[in-house]
Amino acid sequence: MRRRIRDAFVRASRKGRAAFVPFLTAGDPSLERTPALVAALERAGADIVELGVPFSDPIADGPVIQRASERALAAGATLGTVLQVVREIRFRSEIPLVLFSYFNPIHRYGLARFAVDAAAAGVDAVLVTDAPVEEARPLWETLSSVGVDLIPLVAPTSTRRRIKAVKALAGAFVYFVARTGVTGMREVLEGGLGEQVRLVRRLAGTRVVVGFGISNPEQVHAVARLADGVVVGSALVARIAELGNTPELEGEIEGFARSLAAATVRR
Amino acid sequence: MKPLPDERGYFGAWGGRFVPETLMAPLEELAAAWEEARRDRTFRRELDELLASYCGRPTPLSLAARLTEHLGGGRIYLKREDLCHTGAHKINNALGQCLLARRMGKPRVIAETGAGQHGVAVATAAALLGLECRIYMGTEDERRQALNVYRMKLLGAEVVGVDAGSRTLKDAINESLRDWVTNVKSTHYVLGSVLGPHPYPVMVRTFQSVIGAEALLQIRERHRGLPRLVVACVGGGSNAAGMFTAFIPHRNVELVGVEAGGRGTTLGEHAARFSGGAPGVLHGTRTYVLQDQDGLTAPTHSVSAGLDYPAVGPEHAFWHDTRRVSYARVSDREALAAFHLLSELEGIVPALEPAHALAYVCRVAGKLPRGEAVLVCLSGRGDKDVSEVAALEGVAL
Numbered sequence: 098m099r100r101r102i103r104d105a106f107v108r109a110s111r112k113g114r115a116a117f118v119p120f121l122t123a124g125d126p127s128l129e130r131t132p133a134l135v136a137a138l139e140r141a142g143a144d145i146v147e148l149g150v151p152f153s154d155p156i157a158d159g160p161v162i163q164r165a166s167e168r169a170l171a172a173g174a175t176l177g178t179v180l181q182v183v184r185e186i187r188f189r190s191e192i193p194l195v196l197f198s199y200f201n202p203i204h205r206y207g208l209a210r211f212a213v214d215a216a217a218a219g220v221d222a223v224l225v226t227d228a229p230v231e232e233a234r235p236l237w238e239t240l241s242s243v244g245v246d247l248i249p250l251v252a253p254t255s256t257r258r259r260i261k262a263v264k265a266l267a268g269a270f271v272y273f274v275a276r277t278g279v280t281g282m283r284e285v286l287e288g289g290l291g292e293q294v295r296l297v298r299r300l301a302g303t304r305v306v307v308g309f310g311i312s313n314p315e316q317v318h319a320v321a322r323l324a325d326g327v328v329v330g331s332a333l334v335a336r337i338a339e340l341g342n343t344p345e346l347e348g349e350i351e352g353f354a355r356s357l358a359a360a361t362v363r364r
Numbered sequence: 365m366k367p368l369p370d371e372r373g374y375f376g377a378w379g380g381r382f383v384p385e386t387l388m389a390p391l392e393e394l395a396a397a398w399e400e401a402r403r404d405r406t407f408r409r410e411l412d413e414l415l416a417s418y419c420g421r422p423t424p425l426s427l428a429a430r431l432t433e434h435l436g437g438g439r440i441y442l443k444r445e446d447l448c449h450t451g452a453h454k455i456n457n458a459l460g461q462c463l464l465a466r467r468m469g470k471p472r473v474i475a476e477t478g479a480g481q482h483g484v485a486v487a488t489a490a491a492l493l494g495l496e497c498r499i500y501m502g503t504e505d506e507r508r509q510a511l512n513v514y515r516m517k518l519l520g521a522e523v524v525g526v527d528a529g530s531r532t533l534k535d536a537i538n539e540s541l542r543d544w545v546t547n548v549k550s551t552h553y554v555l556g557s558v559l560g561p562h563p564y565p566v567m568v569r570t571f572q573s574v575i576g577a578e579a580l581l582q583i584r585e586r587h588r589g590l591p592r593l594v595v596a597c598v599g600g601g602s603n604a605a606g607m608f609t610a611f612i613p614h615r616n617v618e619l620v621g622v623e624a625g626g627r628g629t630t631l632g633e634h635a636a637r638f639s640g641g642a643p644g645v646l647h648g649t650r651t652y653v654l655q656d657q658d659g660l661t662a663p664t665h666s667v668s669a670g671l672d673y674p675a676v677g678p679e680h681a682f683w684h685d686t687r688r689v690s691y692a693r694v695s696d697r698e699a700l701a702a703f704h705l706l707s708e709l710e711g712i713v714p715a716l717e718p719a720h721a722l723a724y725v726c727r728v729a730g731k732l733p734r735g736e737a738v739l740v741c742l743s744g745r746g747d748k749d750v751s752e753v754a755a756l757e758g759v760a761l
Contacts, residue, residue: 153660154534154646156541157384163528175658200382201645205659227382227648231372252386254548259388277386278546 099246101193101221102269105144106304106325114361115321116144118306119354120197120330122165123148123182124174126342132186134337137351139192142358147224147328150179150198157199157226159281161331165338176202176211180218187219195222195248203236212239222246224272230262237266248272251297251305260300270304270325273297275311281331283310291323298325314360321361329357368682373562375682381561383541383648390548395563397468402570407467414459415574418492419449421456423575425582428740430709438592438732440725442712442742443579445603450485452715452744453575453603458485458554460571462493465552472496472547475554476540478505478533478599479669479717480512481744482556487521489554497521500539504531505669512748530663533673537647557600558677561648565678572606579739580610587737593618593728596741597720598691599635599670601677603743608689618690621680622724624666625693631656635664636693637676638684646675652684667696667756668716668749698723703746703753715744716753 109116119138123131135146151166151174158166176198183194196215203211203225215223223240225233230249237247246268251260254277263271273294276283290307298305307320308328320327336353340346368375381391401407415421424447428440445453458475465473473495477483483499490497499516503525506513516523529535537560544553558565558572583591594611596604598621611617626634634640637652644653646661654662654674666672683689699716702723707713714722721740729738746753754761 153529154538156538156647157545159542167528170660175660177658201653201655201661202659204645205642205655205657226384227645229381229383229385229388231388232380232382250385252384252388254386254389256389256392259385274384274386277548279542 099221099244099269101191102145102246105193106269109144109361113363115324115363116306116326117142117358117361118145118147118326118328119143119333119357120147120149120328121333121337122151122162122169123179124151124169124172125165125334125337126168126346127172128174128178128182130342130346131182133347134350135186135192136190137347138354139190141351141354143192143354145193145195145326147195147197147330148179148183150176150196150202152199152202155199157279159279159331161282161335161338162280165334176206180214183218183220193221194219195224196220197224197226200225200228208236208239212243212245216243216245220245222248222268224248224250226250230259230266233266250274251301253277253293257300260297263301267301267303270306271297271301272328273305273307273324275307275309278309280309282312282335290320294323314356317357317360322363327361369562369566373565375679376685378651378681379562379565379678380650381648382645382650383561384545386545386548387561391561391563398464398563398567401464401467407463411460411463415456419455419459420447421574422578423447425579425586427586428710431706434709435726435729437730437734438736438738439587439734440729440738440740441583441586441591442740443575443607445575445741445743446712446714446745450481450488451747452481452485453572453606454482454485454556455488456574456606457556457568457571457602458482458489461552461554462486462489462495465495465554466493468552470550470552472551473554474498474500474540474543474551475556476500476533476536477556478536478672479748480505480509480516481670481748483516483521483523484512484519486554487516487519490521491519498543499523500526500536500543502531502533502535503527505533505536508669508752509748511751533669534661541647557602558605558679559600559647559649559675565649568602569605569609569679572602573609575603575606575741576608576610579607583737583739589737590614590617591739592732592736593620594739595620595622595721595725597622597671597717597743598676598680599673599717601680603741605677605679607741612688619688620724621689621691622720623691623693624668624671624720625695626665627696632663633665634693635666635672635674637674638691639693649675649678651675651678651681667699668720670715670717671720692724694720694723700753700756702726712742713746713750714742715746716749718743
């Protein structure tokens, strides 16, 4: 499983690209269409896909992903049904999958049971928005025992001491939050990103994927020159919201994702 | 025994810091600033001076003579937090944290509010100390507490309605946390109860412990001994924690926290976390949470907006598990009856929150010997609830 993520980075890097890492909220617009959307992203050139598990109180998310969470919850998405969706995706695809969740659904599911079920379903890594290093260790131990990575977050406010502490848990990559704030689209990215990414890479000792606020090909390209991977979330989720349960959904998303994937070329 | 919480913010298995990484360094900074401030005599003197000259502390301890006679048992004493400036205990914490914000060089404070009492308290303290202030409030609560919304605006605060989720307190906290994540360099988040990530539960409890410290001295003098029973309502649990802390070492004093039983025992009809909740993580802390089988926060109901919250302070979870404090539930109907009873017998209109504590006392005081004392935290006055109660009872104002 760790292999799948590592191979994805190596493949991208051989082609002179940063890894393209799109995010979508599982279950939006429906659980049935999530596998088809993931397939569309894969065709468009996604290297890794992040699947958001919807939660009732998404404190780290801006309005776009909050509303997607509400739609997904209304469509019956829960941690359990999202794992079923992962199983379904795995029938046809080997694309690396990262589950993006808040802590409480996992806590309620049971850490050990979650790790076993996630590994069996084919989850490669788990990122928990509200579990910093201090609180993530028990989950990290449980996930490690079944070969699933934990993806730690690093923020612009993280001190050097905190970034170093991440090193003990870091698997295939760390997720660097490009700005202080919640998820969402931004016109201008914060400056000094290159320096920050280099520092994080050195202190955390692993690859750095950058997310939060990256929404168009120009921004993807700017970040791709600096980081090992680029996440686009809210911009895709906003397109999914516009299209909803229409027949054009997968095709339109594939087209938009293709323009983003093309921008990951570093030249 | 080492004092709790430990350095990671845990009271036994409860508490901690479950927040986005962006907030971790600011929380460490806050914890350090708070540790420094609490040891600094100048800071304590300034706060004590404001509590005395601005808030009107110490608040009185009143013997509820007619209520005692009516119930026919233990002597009932009321700790009169309703007489604090702004009408509730919330100002104790709001002033403390706003002073701390100023000391940390943060020109802007934000806060969540449910019933509006904490919002009013923070807007007040911010006005006094010259801080920019924004209050987040669920749109459902704005509707129920329109008067408090205008009060906050009068005090110079900006009030922002939160139109997401259940549109109540928990959603106001979500939005406050989002604001804080975004503006953390300039902003201090004045959390209103013993909730949230470390150091909030211990910091808020410490600012509120003036309630119990005063009450202990007062009741010793008036009653010539310790009370048999101390009762306080528990939403997040700040007035209860502030009251109980002084009595925790006195093992003979029975401590009871009263939760909102709402209108039934099904999930969604109440806010009784200890009988209806399960261990979980909400708003940065591990505690008892009302939630469904998928770990999604459950809806709650209480006639009192201040008790209508799906989680409870982690130190209460610890006291519950170690059995130092027991937790009871009181229904909307019982609370409303107590609201009327205190108004008519004592000339004090209580807020609906402490009306829950009073309703519990009505249940048990008759069984206590006449010589024993019962201490109740009257955490706020009921003016804010008058129109809501009138509406519930079909009275047009």
